Amino acid sequence: MHVRVKATGKTMHVARDSSTELMLAAGLIEEIKPEPPKPGTAVWSLTNPAAEGSEYSHLTIRAACDVCAQKIWGSPRPNMADVNKLVFWHCGKGERPPAHVAAEYVKAGGGLPFPKGQGANHQPEPKYSESVLDMNNHGRTTKIEGVGR
Numbered sequence: 001m002h003v004r005v006k007a008t009g010k011t012m013h014v015a016r017d018s019s020t021e022l023m024l025a026a027g028l029i030e031e032i033k034p035e036p037p038k039p040g041t042a043v044w045s046l047t048n049p050a051a052e053g054s055e056y057s058h059l060t061i062r063a064a065c066d067v068c069a070q071k072i073w074g075s076p077r078p079n080m081a082d083v084n085k086l087v088f089w090h091c092g093k094g095e096r097p098p099a100h101v102a103a104e105y106v107k108a109g110g111g112l113p114f115p116k117g118q119g120a121n122h123q124p125e126p127k128y129s130e131s132v133l134d135m136n137n138h139g140r141t142t143k144i145e146g147v148g149r
C-alpha cells in the first residue's frame, strides 16, 4: 500500500502487515488511496456525411467521449422534444445534446432517418407493436402473476 509518513511528509510503498496496521492506528502514517478515474464529458457536434459522399448519411448529431471511447450518432425528428430524447450513455451517466447543438440541428431542419439496418448507430428506445406481442402470444392474454405467492 502507498502511505505518507505524517511527521516527514515522505511517501512510500509498504506491505500491508501488522506493523503497518499499528502505525496507521497510531496515526503515524496515512494511506494514500489511488484517485478513481474521472468520468469523461461528451463532445457533441453536427456532421453531414452526405456532404462527404456517403450514400446513406444525413445531417446527424454526434457525441463522442475521449475517456471511454464510445460514440453515438442519430438523426431524430427536428424538434426539441425528439432531439432531447437522444441520450448518450457512457462513463456511467447519460448525457443529452447541449442546447446550442440541439437548436442548430432543429434550425437546419434535422436529418433524414437512416434506412433500416444501414449506417445507424444510436441507442433507440425499444418499441413493441401490439401485433408482435399478439403473434408471440397466439392471440391470448397472459396474466403475469406476482412472485413469491
Ligand SMILES: [Zn+2]
Residues within 6 Å of the ligand: 039, 040, 041, 065, 066, 067, 068, 069, 070, 090, 091
Ligand atoms: Zn465516456
